[in-house]
Amino acid sequence: MANICRASRKDFRDAVVAAREAQEGWASRSAFNRGQILYRMGEMLESRRQAFAEELIEVVGYGREEAEAELDVAIDRLLWYAGWSDKFAQVFGTVNPVATSHFDFSVPEPTGVVAAFVPEHAPLLGLVSCMAPIVVTGNAVVLIVDNDAPTLSLDVAEVLETSDVPGGVVNVLTGHRTELREHVGGHRDVDAILSVGASAEERTVLETEGADSVTRLEFRPDRTAAEWRLEDSQSPYWMTPFVEFKTTWHPVGR
Amino acid sequence: MSSTDEPDYRPPQVPTVDEVAANERADRLATRSIKTEAKVQGLRMLITMLDLTTLEGADTPGKVRSLCQKALTPAPHSDQDYPSVGAVCVYPPMVEIAREQVAGTDVNVASVASYFPSGQAALEERVEEVKRVRDAGADEIDVVMNRNAFLSGRYERVHEEIRELAVASGDAHLKVILETGELETYDAVRLASQIAIDAGADFIKTSTGKIKPAATMPVTLVMLETIRDHYLDTGQKVGMKPAGGIRDAKTALRYLVMVKEVLGDDWLTADRFRIGASSLLNDLLLQLEKERQGRYHSKRYLSLG
Numbered sequence: 001m002a003n004i005c006r007a008s009r010k011d012f013r014d015a016v017v018a019a020r021e022a023q024e025g026w027a028s029r030s031a032f033n034r035g036q037i038l039y040r041m042g043e044m045l046e047s048r049r050q051a052f053a054e055e056l057i058e059v060v061g062y063g064r065e066e067a068e069a070e071l072d073v074a075i076d077r078l079l080w081y082a083g084w085s086d087k088f089a090q091v092f093g094t095v096n097p098v099a100t101s102h103f104d105f106s107v108p109e110p111t112g113v114v115a116a117f118v119p120e121h122a123p124l125l126g127l128v129s130c131m132a133p134i135v136v137t138g139n140a141v142v143l144i145v146d147n148d149a150p151t152l153s154l155d156v157a158e159v160l161e162t163s164d165v166p167g168g169v170v171n172v173l174t175g176h177r178t179e180l181r182e183h184v185g186g187h188r189d190v191d192a193i194l195s196v197g198a199s200a201e202e203r204t205v206l207e208t209e210g211a212d213s214v215t216r217l218e219f220r221p222d223r224t225a226a227e228w229r230l231e232d233s234q235s236p237y238w239m240t241p242f243v244e245f246k247t248t249w250h251p252v253g254r
Numbered sequence: 255m256s257s258t259d260e261p262d263y264r265p266p267q268v269p270t271v272d273e274v275a276a277n278e279r280a281d282r283l284a285t286r287s288i289k290t291e292a293k294v295q296g297l298r299m300l301i302t303m304l305d306l307t308t309l310e311g312a313d314t315p316g317k318v319r320s321l322c323q324k325a326l327t328p329a330p331h332s333d334q335d336y337p338s339v340g341a342v343c344v345y346p347p348m349v350e351i352a353r354e355q356v357a358g359t360d361v362n363v364a365s366v367a368s369y370f371p372s373g374q375a376a377l378e379e380r381v382e383e384v385k386r387v388r389d390a391g392a393d394e395i396d397v398v399m400n401r402n403a404f405l406s407g408r409y410e411r412v413h414e415e416i417r418e419l420a421v422a423s424g425d426a427h428l429k430v431i432l433e434t435g436e437l438e439t440y441d442a443v444r445l446a447s448q449i450a451i452d453a454g455a456d457f458i459k460t461s462t463g464k465i466k467p468a469a470t471m472p473v474t475l476v477m478l479e480t481i482r483d484h485y486l487d488t489g490q491k492v493g494m495k496p497a498g499g500i501r502d503a504k505t506a507l508r509y510l511v512m513v514k515e516v517l518g519d520d521w522l523t524a525d526r527f528r529i530g531a532s533s534l535l536n537d538l539l540l541q542l543e544k545e546r547q548g549r550y551h552s553k554r555y556l557s558l559g
Contacts, residue, residue, distance in 0.1 A: 013550055020553075189552035213552070 001059065004150045007175030009183045012115075012142065015171040016189050019113045019140035022168025027110045027138030035085030038136055040163040042078035045071070048159060052124065052152075059149045060123055066225070073229045074125045080234055081132035088137060088239060096247070103250040108243035110138035111216060112191035115184045117144045117177050119196045122228040123152040129228060130194060133238035135169060139192075142171045144184070150174040177202065185209025192242050197222030216241065265409035266448045269483075271440035271476055280471035283515060284508045290545070293507070297542050298337060299522065300506050301328060304538075305364055305394075305495065305530045306559070307343040309371075309463065318348045322355035324559050329539050331555065334546060339535065340524040341394055345370070346387045353391035364394035364429070368419055371433075371462035373398035377415055384422040394427040396459060399446060401436050409449055416453035429457035429495055429528075434473045435465040443473055447480035457493035463530065468498025474509060478516040491520065497530025503541040506534055535559055 005011075026034070045052070049071055056067035089107055096104040114134050119126030127143060134141045145153040157172045173180070181202050184193060186209040193206055198219050210217055218241040223233060288296055306325045308317060323330075325339045341362035344352050352363045365387040368380035384395055397419045403411040420428050430450040434443050450458050458477055461468040474496045481492045494513065500506055506529060513521050521527050536556050543551040 016550070183550075186549040188549055188555070209549075212549075 002151055004174050007144070007173035007180060009180070011173055011175070012144075012180055012183055012187070015142045015173055016113060016115075016187060018168035019142055019171055020189055022166055023110070023113055023138075023140035026135075026140060026166055026169045029138075031086035031089065034136060034138065035082045037164050038078055038082035038085065038132060041159060041165070042075045042082065044159045044163045045075050045078065045156075048155070052155065055149075055152060055155065056124065059151060062225075069229055070122060070125045070225065074128045077125070077128055077234050078132055081136045081239075084133075084236060084239065085136050088236065091236065092240065092243075093245075098249075101252050103252045104247065105250075106245045106247040108137065108240075109246050111242045111244055112139060113142070113189060114139045114192045114194060114242050115142045115144065115187075115190050116194040117146070117181075117184075117196060117198065117202075118153075119222045119228070120147045121222055122225040123147050123149040124156065125225070125228045126196070126223075127153055127156060129233055129238075130196060131170060133234075133236075134194065134242050135165075137239050137243050139242050140169045140171075142173060142190075144177055144180055145172060145174045146177045181205050182209055185215070186212070188213040190215055192216035192218065194218045194220070194241070196220045218242070263410050263413050263452070265413075266445070266452060268441075268444045268448050268480070271444050273440050273472075276440055276472045276475055280475045280512070283475075283512045284471060286508070286511050288507050288511070294542065294545050296507050296510055297503055297538050297545075300503070300510065300529065300538055301535065302337045302340055303524045303528050304339040304535055305341045305343040305497070305528050306339045306535060307463070307497070307530050307532050309343070309345060309366060313345060313348060315348070315351045318342075318344055318351050319355055320557070321559070322352055322361070324535070324557055325361050326356065326359055328535055329543075329556060332539075332543065334542070336539065336542070340528055343394075343396065343530060346383060346390070349387050349390040349392050362393035362427075363391060364396055364427075365390075365392040366396045366398075366431075366462075367392075368397040370396070370398050370431075371464040373400050374402070377418065380415075381418055381422045384419050388422070388424050388426050392426055394429060394457075395423045396429040396431055397423075398431045398433060398462060399450060401433055404437070404442075404446055404449075409445070412446075413449050413453045416450055416455065420454035427456045427493075428454065429459045429493075430455040431459045431462055431497075432477075433462055433465060434460050434469075434477075435467050440472070440476045443476045444480055447477045448484070451480065451484050451492050455492065457495050457528065459495040459497055459530065461496075461498040463498035466499070469496035469500055469530075471508065471512065475512060475516065478513060481521075482517055485517075491526060493526040493528065494521070495528040495530055500529055500531050501533050502537045503534070506531075506538070532559065 053067045056062040093107040098104045116130050118130045153172050185206040325342045328336045338361050341364040343364040349365045367384045367387045369375040432446045540551045
């Protein structure tokens with residue numbers, strides 16, 4: 001049905017350069033604005049519902065009902081994370097009790113550039129479920145898609161294109177993760193890696209290669225398409241692996 | 255001003271430049287693939303040819319000092335030994351500070367002068383400034399050409415001015431900035447290059463970095479060809495300095511290829527070829543570290559620059 005690009009080491013390198021360039025600007029936008037943009041993604045997805053539903057049925061082999069269900073949840077999930085954009089810092093930030101005359105508080109800040117191996121199952125919803133919690137806090141992401149319906153991810157890229165996400169914040173690479181994992185793990189400008197459904201081997205490679213530059217690693221098991229639709233496939237704790245907590249000690253008089 | 259003021263100089267007859275051919279040639283020279291050892295050699299060479307530059311209104315002595323440190327030891331935390339850069343390039347008030355920082359090392363101090371970047375001042379003032387930075391200890395002085403005079407066709411005036419600036423610079427190396435972004439045509443670039451060379455420029459330099467477009471490959475090619483033809487005529491070797499907009503190692507390597515192709519090995523030295531840049535150094539280091547470790551490196555491990 002289509003010839004799909006098989007991303008190489010250099011494609012990944014270029015994607016990281018683009019992500020690095022975009023990340024700071026993205027993070028410095030107001031949380032509210034990031035929320036608006038995620039919301040807009042949801043709207044854009046909604047407006048292409050028909051096309052996505054057809055594709056899920058024809059390419060992935062979903063039934064009509066299942067396709068509609070996946071779309072519903074994907075749209076809702078974008079909106080759900082959009083809502084978190086300006087609430088996340090309040091919920092996870094803290095004012096810390098300290099014994100000195102300091103006002104001491106911790107706030108989450110984005111980790112930076114994140115590479116994400118997205119799920120094999122649920123080609124639309126799985127991707128959305130991984131991308132949204134990463135970008136909403138101000139990270140830039142390079143998504144690596146290796147599944148039977150990679151065209152879905154390219155359609156998602158079209159949705160992103162029309163939803164005001166600044167260029168470079170979300171980058172999509174289609175290709176074999178076995179070919180890319182070593183370079184992803186070893187790239188010193190990648191701050192964190194999410195790997196969904198990693199094989200034992202991939203885990204070892206990422207851990208070994210990433211150790212040198214102390215890359216944050218988050219491994220999650222893949223889920224079935226039905227499981228991805230469940231409510232426990234979305235959580236604010238999917239955002240926390242990709243933030244750093246900055247603690248400030250502010251002197252106060254007594 | 256009429257040409258009677260300067261009877262001994264007549265504007266040179268320069269060959270016309272074929273614009274399409276120049277663009278084409280520059281494009282072709284940009285397609286060479288340079289890998290592994292050749293790349294490492296080129297990158298290290300580029301470091302030594304770098305004029306590490308800070309020309310901002312917001313420059314402070316502190317910033318200039320840290321720039322000098324970076325010029326001397328580009329990557330202090332790497333276990334690899336990298337060469338120091340060719341020169342640091344600063345505004346006139348910073349010359350003494352830079353001089354102090356790089357004293358007793360191979361790194362030169364270059365200063366812009368003659369009312370950089372516009373050059374819009376009386377000649378006496380511009381000459382005065384050149385003398386001041388010379389006395390403050392600048393090894394190299396980057397002066398701007400009077401584009402106003404050039405564009406209104408007063409070529410004798412341009413020549414005379416550069417000659418006076420050259421005399422004022424004394425032993426310091428004089429680099430003449432043509433500001434090619436304001437010259438409109440390659441023919442004008444060619445003529446301006448020739449006038450600057452005739453007037454005693456040690457180097458000709460593309461741009462101030464304050465005007466876009468700054469250095470481009472075709473413009474540099476035209477200037478290199480002027481240098482080549484001048485060398486063939488007189489045996490005198492003038493240097494070349496593209497500056498502004500060269501931010502990554504790949505582009506810089508292409509310039510190196512062009513110099514080698516047009517002028518040959520004699521110009522592949524810091525005495526005859528320089529690149530004016532501020533952020534290029536970090537990219538050179540990133541690529542060198544990548545070649546060494548086999549992994550893509552991050553700017554996080556490098557100092558600002």
